[in-house]
Amino acid sequence: MCALTSLECNPHREELIPSLKFLSLTHSEILDDYFPEGVFLINTRWQLLYFNHMAEEITGFTRQEAIGKFCWDIFRADQCHKNCPMRISMSTGEIMLDQEMEITTKIGEKKLILINTAQLKKPGNIVLGGVQTFHPLTCPEAEKVNHKVFAEIVGVSPRMQEIIHDLPIIAASDSNVLIQGESGTGKELVARALHLYSPRHKGPFVAVNCSAIPEGLLESELFGHERGAFTGAVASKPGRFELARGGTLFLDEIGDLKPELQVKLLRVLEEKAFMRVGGTRKIPLEARVVAATNVNLKEAMRQGRFRDDLYYRLFTVPIDLPPLREKREDIPILVKHFLEKLNRKFNKRVRGLDPKVMKVFCRHPWPGNVRELQHVLEYCFVFAKGPMITERHLPRLESAWVGREMELPLAEAVSPLQALEKKTILMALEMTHGSKQEAARVLRISRSKLWRKMRLYHIRDRDFKK
Numbered sequence: 001m002c003a004l005t006s007l008e009c010n011p012h013r014e015e016l017i018p019s020l021k022f023l024s025l026t027h028s029e030i031l032d033d034y035f036p037e038g039v040f041l042i043n044t045r046w047q048l049l050y051f052n053h054m055a056e057e058i059t060g061f062t063r064q065e066a067i068g069k070f071c072w073d074i075f076r077a078d079q080c081h082k083n084c085p086m087r088i089s090m091s092t093g094e095i096m097l098d099q100e101m102e103i104t105t106k107i108g109e110k111k112l113i114l115i116n117t118a119q120l121k122k123p124g125n126i127v128l129g130g131v132q133t134f135h136p137l138t139c140p141e142a143e144k145v146n147h148k149v150f151a152e153i154v155g156v157s158p159r160m161q162e163i164i165h166d167l168p169i170i171a172a173s174d175s176n177v178l179i180q181g182e183s184g185t186g187k188e189l190v191a192r193a194l195h196l197y198s199p200r201h202k203g204p205f206v207a208v209n210c211s212a213i214p215e216g217l218l219e220s221e222l223f224g225h226e227r228g229a230f231t232g233a234v235a236s237k238p239g240r241f242e243l244a245r246g247g248t249l250f251l252d253e254i255g256d257l258k259p260e261l262q263v264k265l266l267r268v269l270e271e272k273a274f275m276r277v278g279g280t281r282k283i284p285l286e287a288r289v290v291a292a293t294n295v296n297l298k299e300a301m302r303q304g305r306f307r308d309d310l311y312y313r314l315f316t317v318p319i320d321l322p323p324l325r326e327k328r329e330d331i332p333i334l335v336k337h338f339l340e341k342l343n344r345k346f347n348k349r350v351r352g353l354d355p356k357v358m359k360v361f362c363r364h365p366w367p368g369n370v371r372e373l374q375h376v377l378e379y380c381f382v383f384a385k386g387p388m389i390t391e392r393h394l395p396r397l398e399s400a401w402v403g404r405e406m407e408l409p410l411a412e413a414v415s416p417l418q419a420l421e422k423k424t425i426l427m428a429l430e431m432t433h434g435s436k437q438e439a440a441r442v443l444r445i446s447r448s449k450l451w452r453k454m455r456l457y458h459i460r461d462r463d464f465k466k
Contacts (some may be wrong), residue, residue: 036135036355038113041120042086043129046070058113058136060106071132076104089117090130100351100387101134111136112351114388135355151193153186154337157327163190163319170317171197176269178254178314179292181321183421183443184371187292188252190319195248200288203247208240211256212446219261220277223268229278241274244287254314255295255306266310289314294421324366324373331362331373338374342381350381354390367423368443375442379431395431422457425450434461 038055040048051066051074059066061074072080079085085096095118102112115134119127150164170177171194179187188207195205213221220229224239240249257265268274269289273282291314300306324330335358339350353361366372380393424443432438440450453459 038134039131040066040071040074041129041131042071044090044127046072048074049129055134058105058111058134059103060109065106075101077101085115086117086130086132089119090127093119093127098386098388098390100349112387114351136352151189151196152337153189153193154333155327155330156333157322157330159322160327160330163321166319167193168197170194170319172199173317174199174288176288176314176316177290177319178317179290179319179321180297181292181294182323182369183294183424184369185321185323186370187294187321188250190321191248191250191252191290191292194290195250195288198248198288200247203287204244205248205250206240206244206287207250207252209252209446211253212449215258218257219264222261223264223274223276224279225277226279229276233278236276239274239276241268241285241287242283247287249287249289251289251291253293253295254291255293255297255300257306259305259307262307262310266307266313269310269313324369328362332358334370334373335361335377338377342378346381348381348384349387350384350389351387352389354388356391357389357394360391360394367421368427371444372424372427375431421453422459425453425457425459429459 036054038058039050039052040055041050043049048066048069048071051061051063053063055066056062059074066074071086072084079101085099085101088094089096095116097116099115099117100112101115102110105111113134113136115132117130117132120129120131121127150167153160153164153167155161155164167190177191177194179190181187191207192205195201208222210218220233220237220239222239222241224237224242225233227233227236251265264274268285271282272285274285275282295306297306297311301308301311335353339352342348343350361373368375376395377389379395380389383393425439428439428442429436432442436450437447440447443450445453
């Protein structure tokens with residue numbers, strides 16, 4: 001309780017003390033200028049003796065207005081007269097931690113705060129009054145900004161505001177779209193939003209992960225096959241292009257397509273028609289194509305791994321999603337957004353993050369981007385019992401990433417982007433204590449793909465803590 005319980009004061013002075021004469025100037029200056037929470041002290045008659053600068057900011061009352069008043073005249077909360085944490089501390093001596101309270105500010109605004117209360121005593125167990133510290137449960141950074149929302153895409157950074165502004169215009173067109181961004185930046189979320197607000201929204205949204213389907217089956221999965229087209233083809237089967245008729249076909253991880261399939265996809269986009277494997281009849285393409293990749297396609301073209309003509313065919317309307325480390329101002333509003341969703345999922349009433357946790361979040365590089373932020377918050381929700389997520393709720397890997405990036409040699413990776421991918425995989429394996437199946441679930445990839453990535457980056461069990 002910030003060491004206030006050990007302060008010495010004069011118990012014989014009964015009159016109201018207009019200022020904290022029992023505190024030295026040094027203590028008073030520290031509480032006013034440096035303490036990050038609201039603090040007030042009361043005497044045994046429940047009158048306010050001290051009210052720091054942060055308390056003024058949170059409640060709207062000045063120190064002059066508060067000193068001498070009863071604490072319930074300033075907080076004006078329903079709990080002030082029923083189940084008051086300070087009343088419990090004053091009557092029992094119990095320290096009350098992380099108690100939620102809704103106060104009414106000077107201008108009549110309702111505000112949720114988290115409070116801690118304790119008795120003030122002097123030697124001899126003589127009660128002199130009480131002390132309370134408090135801070136808002138909401139994210140002030142998120143409340144201070146005006147932000148646009150499209151579908152579930154939120155952001156206050158200039159780049160995200162620009163994307164959110166353009167998405168309805170792009171959705172209304174029928175042009176091909178290429179979404180580029182690192183893993184975890186929300187490419188599929190953008191693709192679904194484009195479908196939801198397009199003229200094709202009544203049709204199906206069919207997603208294909210081009211790297212998750214075995215190479216030998218991908219052509220059949222995309223275009224379908226006729227009976228007898230290959231061993232095991234005992235019946236005709238429509239492909240994803242047919243299943244997406246009247247809707248949107250989302251080709252995720254398009255950068256992983258093999259050259260021969262790139263040629264066939266280019267032909268489909270040019271001719272607006274395709275044939276099933278083993279078939280002779282052309283089937284018209286009646287779906288909008290939205291593609292996405294976390295691969296630098298320009299670099300892939302330079303290396304001859306991706307066709308220039310296919311790139312420019314897909315590149316009709318590009319959307320580049322920035323990584324979270326380049327839009328840190330979005331973190332508070334994303335946290336608020338995910339808290340609302342997780343409260344509904346877990347049927348809880350978690351109101352916000354401890355300021356120390358928010359500071360950690362704003363400092364972390366987030367190699368897994370928004371997806372990593374969401375999974376860390378979900379982990380915290382599992383263990384959070386009260387209205388606030390604190391440092392003790394952070395995952396076990398917290399010690400490895402708070403305040404610094406994990407040191408991984410870039411020499412082992414083909415590109416910095418792949419180095420970030422390696423970091424994300426290592427962090428997922430640590431979070432899941434080495435469980436490949438759980439790590440794949442966290443990363444939202446197949447287990448076979450996780451194994452391939454681990455082999456690519458030479459990740460062994462000894463490289464992460466279980």
